[in-house]
Amino acid sequence: MAEARGAQAGRYATVALVGLPNSGKSTLLNTLVGEKLAAVSQTPQTTRGRITGVVNRGPVQLAFLDTPGVHQARHALNQRMLHHVDIALAEADLILWVVDADGFLGPGERDLAKRLKEARQPVYLILNKLDLVSKGRLLEKIAAYKDLLAFREIVPVGAKLAQNLDPLWSILERDAPEGPWAFEDDTFTDQTERSMAAEFIREKILRKTREEVPHGVAVVIRAWTEAGEEAYPEDGPEGGTCIEAEVLVERAGHRKILLGSQGAMISDIRTSAQRELRKLLQRPVRLELRIKVEEDWRDRPDQLDKLEL
Numbered sequence: 687m688a689e690a691r692g693a694q695a696g697r698y699a700t701v702a703l704v705g706l707p708n709s710g711k712s713t714l715l716n717t718l719v720g721e722k723l724a725a726v727s728q729t730p731q732t733t734r735g736r737i738t739g740v741v742n743r744g745p746v747q748l749a750f751l752d753t754p755g756v757h758q759a760r761h762a763l764n765q766r767m768l769h770h771v772d773i774a775l776a777e778a779d780l781i782l783w784v785v786d787a788d789g790f791l792g793p794g795e796r797d798l799a800k801r802l803k804e805a806r807q808p809v810y811l812i813l814n815k816l817d818l819v820s821k822g823r824l825l826e827k828i829a830a831y832k833d834l835l836a837f838r839e840i841v842p843v844g845a846k847l848a849q850n851l852d853p854l855w856s857i858l859e860r861d862a863p864e865g866p867w868a869f870e871d872d873t874f875t876d877q878t879e880r881s882m883a884a885e886f887i888r889e890k891i892l893r894k895t896r897e898e899v900p901h902g903v904a905v906v907i908r909a910w911t912e913a914g915e916e917a918y919p920e921d922g923p924e925g926g927t928c929i930e931a932e933v934l935v936e937r938a939g940h941r942k943i944l945l946g947s948q949g950a951m952i953s954d955i956r957t958s959a960q961r962e963l964r965k966l967l968q969r970p971v972r973l974e975l976r977i978k979v980e981e982d983w984r985d986r987p988d989q990l991d992k993l994e995l
């Protein structure tokens with residue numbers, strides 16, 4: 687995504703979504719941004735990297751941060767979540783704390799509240815999954831949370847079914863600080879599609895291999911050509927996109943697992959990622975995957991730069 691040079695005047699806010707795994711942060715981000723940006727999954731902790739969705743609403747530009755971290759993969763879940771909060775505290779103008787309205791207020795959320803108390807920026811309590819709770823239960827939840835910290839607003843939403851988003855938009859538009867936009871107004875560039883594609887492929891790998899291939903897997907898009915471009919393969923699908931991606935793993939053993947018996951696993955991952963990418967890009971897609979063993983890629987700054995982590 688390109689940073690703006692001649693940025694537009696108006697109002698701009700970086701909005702961070704924080705909360706426990708499975709509260710629906712990625713779903714909310716996708717609903718707000720209107721595209722499938724983050725990897726949404728039943729499995730906690732599948733999102734990673736920093737995915738920014740940018741929405742322009744009249745004179746207001748809102749850039750959403752989803753702030754999970756890779757580098758903390760070895761840390762306990764709670765620490766990881768708090769690390770996301772620290773990123774939000776450092777970088778965001780507005781902080782949305784997303785809570786599963788159908789869950790319960792546990793120690794993890796109390797720790798999160800403690801950390802958010804230090805926020806100099808406004809914090810909003812977003813009670814998500816409105817469709818799953820009765821009005822009475824919702825009121826109970828509000829009562830349980832409201833004194834944890836001085837929320838600027840409390841907004842119930844249903845991210846999955848896009849319920850009650852108008853009040854949230856109005857609040858964000860109202861509270862975005864005055865200042866220049868940080869991004870061009872045509873924010874959905876090729877670069878964003880690329881990072882989304884890499885994220886989709888990675889999500890498929892994690893789902894299909896479960897815990898067998900741990901967090902040391904990354905996806906790098908090596909080539910991306912559109913029909914009509916000179917480099918577009920002759921046998922590429924008509925009016926489509928050809929994508930070549932490299933899957934980096936840390937050990938030969940992981941490569942073996944990813945390949946599967948006679949290449950069955952990687953072939954399965956490729957087919958289902960390709961299907962998703964077609965839906966995402968709304969055009970024919972041909973995906974090629976290569977697996978590469980790159981020991982300790984996580985500790986090498988050149989690799990991390992390439993991955994934009």
Ligand SMILES: Nc1nc2c(ncn2[C@@H]2O[C@H](COP(=O)(O)OP(=O)(O)OP(=O)(O)O)[C@@H](O)[C@H]2O)c(=O)[nH]1
Pocket residue numbers: 705706707708709710711712713714725726727728729730731732733814815816817818843844845846847
């Ligand atoms: N019923 C219902 N389910 C929802 C809603 N929003 C999210 N979910 C579901 O909750 C689960 C978790 O959603 P995610 O968006 O992946 O949650 P997350 O907070 O990003 O999770 P991590 O990536 O693990 O941090 C998924 O199965 C979603 O479909 C909602 O409004 N209603």
